[in-house]
Amino acid sequence: MVNRPDSSSTRSDKSSSSTRSSMKKNNNIKNTFVRSKSGNDYKEKNGTQNRLRNASSLQSISKASGNQTNRGMKKFKSNGSVDSTDIGVKSSGSSTPLEDNINVVVRVRPLSEKEVKASDDSIVQFPGNGQILCEGQNDSQKPKLFTYNVVFEPGATQEDIVQYCGIKRLIEMAIEGFSSTVFCYGQTGSGKTHTLTGPPQLFVGKKPDLNHKDHGLIFRSFFYLFQLLQQRQENTQFILKASFLEIYNEKVIDLLNPGAARKKPLAVRWSKKMRGFYVENLFLVDCEELDDLLAVLEEGMRNRAVGSHLMNDHSSRSHTILTVHITSEQQAENEKSVFISKQGKINFVDLAGSEMTKKTQSEGKTLEEANNINKSLMVLGYCIASLADSKKRSGHIPYRDSQLTKLLADSLAGNGVTLMIACISPAKSNQCETINTLRYAARAKKIKTKPLIIIDPREALILSLKREVNALKLENEHLKSLSAFHMSPRSGSAQINGNNDRSSAIVTPKIDVERLAELENNELSELVKLYMTENQSLRQENNELYTTKDILLRDQELVSRENERLLKKLEDVNSVCCRSPIIPARPTMSGDVFNFSTNSDTDITNSNYWRNPLNASSEFIDGRMSSAENKISDSVQKEMDKMRISDSITTVAGSLRRNKSFDRNGQPITDMIT
Ligand SMILES: Nc1ncnc2c1ncn2[C@@H]1O[C@H](COP(=O)(O)OP(=O)(O)OP(=O)(O)O)[C@@H](O)[C@H]1O
Structure with missing residues (x-):
């Protein structure tokens, strides 16, 4: 069902047991899902049962996977940190960012009833090792072999996807302050929405079934995210906010505030500070509980544009981006009084499917939608092709040519971690689109990104200024002791005392750094100013000490020269006296x-x-x-x-x-x- 490269390595018992134990631990997490932000209030009492079910399904997958590798599984070390032997997405840390390829997995949906009835046979085979073999389009064409990080066969369940596609790693990295993105790409009807959210019917009606097997990657990721937050909340505080937008006919619409936005689409702007595009006035919902996040998902799913055509009864007519912003505040390692806040995020992107309008027989509104969808996917294709080509990579990348590529720019080539799920149909009738998707995905796999943690620049500045002040203070002490050593007792004491007086005159900032995260913008600026003043003052004092040291050395030199002169004179006098x-x-x-x-x-x-x-x-x-x-x-x-x-x-x-x-x-x- 799931095949990946490196089939020789087997899944370690250690990792599976640690995952199981982490699941057991999380049986205690808050399970009452109370809708607080949207209209449909409901409660769920058997969340524990749900998680146990997850645990047992994980076991069954490990048996079913047999000797297959576990590259898609995240492994926790005993200290809770992440094992970087994962799917190749390496955590770079803030100091030494590493370049890494975008991870690409392929999901093949089962043949639909319609296709089975029409004897529309499967044209794909699964040799293992993350490979997929696609038949040639005619007898003269050779079959084509593609290799990806993981290939999910038609029998793979929704739980298999969350366990092995690498999403867990992305969630962990988002918590650590990285910007992560998962996007589903594929022709219309290939299973993108099914993979990300499950069938849209799940969100219709008043009481969605939280235990439904068809819940998709987003829903399951939210559970995993809350499990991790629960584990890490002892020494870190987290603030979660979520947004949900769609790009419909090149207009950006807020799915959490659709009425107002439909009248006036939101603007996508460039932020000089963050060096990236952002959506102006996008609604951000505070999510304190898991059910707040689930409510955001449901609300957006209800509001997104869906249409029907020959190839899909519930076809997404827009691209959607659900973003969870995770702000963490953690004590600095060497500076217990300072809290560092990191801002990570995870984007779930459901792209509208590419479609051959002849096949879908789109017309009117659906045709206009299809043209816009195809146009933006084409721009995405250009961007991916340029980024994958090492010669073109440093040249112009046409991100600005569509709203979609503007908003995905950072994920594709920036400082984020990206996972692409390419969805394909196995049916012969879709062979051309399937090969296109597989080629597209193979190209995307060549793109390299450089994950970086984003720390609040003002706090990072304060931290570095504080470190500099400490270093200058040490230098200051050292210079003072050197001066005392070089000075003669009488002249030296006067100068050293003079310097001490100056030091004591410096006003050290009296700000409670533990409250750093709570400070307002102007207070933070004030703090930065104070540190800069102290820094400046210490630099000045150190310069003066260096000057004093130079003067002392010069004096010493003069005294010894004078001594030489006197000795010579003495000898002269002596020789005269002898006569x-x-x-x-x-x-x-x-x-x-x-x-x-x-x-x-x-x-x-x-x-x-x-x-x-x-x-x-x-x-x-x-x-x-x-x-x-x-x-x-x-x-x-x-x-x-x-x-x-x-x-x-x-x-x-x-x-x-x-x-x-x-x-x-x-x-x-x-x-x-x-
Ligand atoms: N892995 C799967 N298992 C079972 N059914 C699936 C699977 N993938 C897709 N389907 C079914 O195939 C149909 C089309 O799937 P889906 O709507 O997710 O496609 P899509 O790629 O999102 O299409 P569009 O781009 O038009 O929105 C749906 O009825 C869905 O339930």
């Missing part, structure tokens, strides 16, 4: 001095060394050389040397001016100090 009988020779800072002082054989009182009674430098020299414990740091020592030497020189010069000096030979010295 003078009245000025004691000053030792240099070289090793010779130390050798001189420590050498016991050397007598410092020898006749060549004369102590000048006018200054105390000899004591200083002695003290300096003899007491290692009292040794002062070199820089301070040099500074003191400098002062003493200049004192000593001044004194000597004064004494020379007062008393005439004489050289060793008894000649007066007059030009010694100039």
Whole structure:
């Protein structure tokens, strides 16, 4: 009934048991389906029974599937995250988006009574591995083989579709913040509406049977969605809103508010901010309970345009898009006080069927509808063909040529995850359309999309600013400690204190970030401004600290140069003193001095060394050389040397001016100090 590629891999017991257990857990979810938004109130008490039935049908499918692969099944890990070995739709996460192909499955409807009566035989075969073999149109043509993610044979039930087509994965991704789309494509009467919603008769009458086996993918997806929300509600808050529209003769009509919209169709506009098309003034219904979503489905189904022609008594004459917007608010991983809100959505698109007007014998209104349907499907076909061609992909894609392609643009080539269900008839009389659909689907399978999570840009900005502020604060601390290290105690303290004063002057935003999600637009803007101001202030302060650091390094450089200069001067003075009988020779800072002082054989009182009674430098020299414990740091020592030497020189010069000096030979010295 269901065949997919990779038939060698079998469905794991682990995954089936985890799915069963997740279903068991959800027996406790709220089961009273009370119509709150539309006219027909009803209650359903045996929702539990319904879910148990789902569980048992899942088991029977796993047996029936035998050794077939389970690529269409979503698998939960124990932590509730999603196993990405699924149908090839990979969750990219917000940081590393991955490109992936659109997933395409094919559903073959059973031969209708009419076709059986007319001995209109089946022309398709199912070799397995997601393949479908279609007979050639005449004897000379070879059969054509196509491969897809999954092929559903005519015996597949509505429950099989929901289990294996990959919709569960799309729902999970929508909850995680991705934009997901499932659309049904195929000729008129091929089973698109049957697959998505079930027969329209299900929604007629006052008390729809919730347990009906024919309920389609949308109905079953809503149950699954609520199961997941129930599981995840502990640490995340969800807000659900739904809209339902149809595109009828290129006009967009709100199916939840059809009266007003029929008079004036809604406009499709481009949003610069979201970089996508949207429908202006579309009615969005808050859906707190499962029955609210079901009510939206019923209301829309009742209001959509349906007509009849030779090939389908209940033919959809419009394309419909039912969208469930899922906003989630979750605590940020590393920032417990911040809540991140993500906005995911899932679109269910039921396309009107392509039709050969000759075959359907459409005329008048039905003909006009058919022409519009075919035109918009043709544009969709162009878009798909261009997107599937790697050379044309970066060129112009004619999304703007129809309302349908404008609204599907994001799903086909944007940041979403897309699933296409191609519906075909097995009958020989539809062979041409069947091959067209299979080709169309094969082309769509080549399209790659890049799923991305959409986070509220303002909240993302606040989060990144907050992170930046923290990083700047750390940098600030580091710079301050560096400055303190480089500064001399006296000059440094003044500057550091100065900086501290500035820091304390910064007004940190006093906003309760836990309330972030509840804040109004202007409050959020205010918060962004405050963070930006703090950020700016920290940057400024850090720049100043960098400047201070540079100044300190330059000062240090100057001081060491000055020391060098002084040492040189000292040596010069020393050499002069050696020649003078009245000025004691000053030792240099070289090793010779130390050798001189420590050498016991050397007598410092020898006749060549004369102590000048006018200054105390000899004591200083002695003290300096003899007491290692009292040794002062070199820089301070040099500074003191400098002062003493200049004192000593001044004194000597004064004494020379007062008393005439004489050289060793008894000649007066007059030009010694100039
Ligand atoms: N898998 C199926 N099992 C049983 N009946 C089916 C199946 N698929 C389609 N049918 C029946 O075939 C008929 C046509 O199906 P449906 O209206 O869903 O086609 P459609 O592709 O939506 O057509 P249109 O494009 O004209 O709206 C309906 O009577 C429907 O109940």
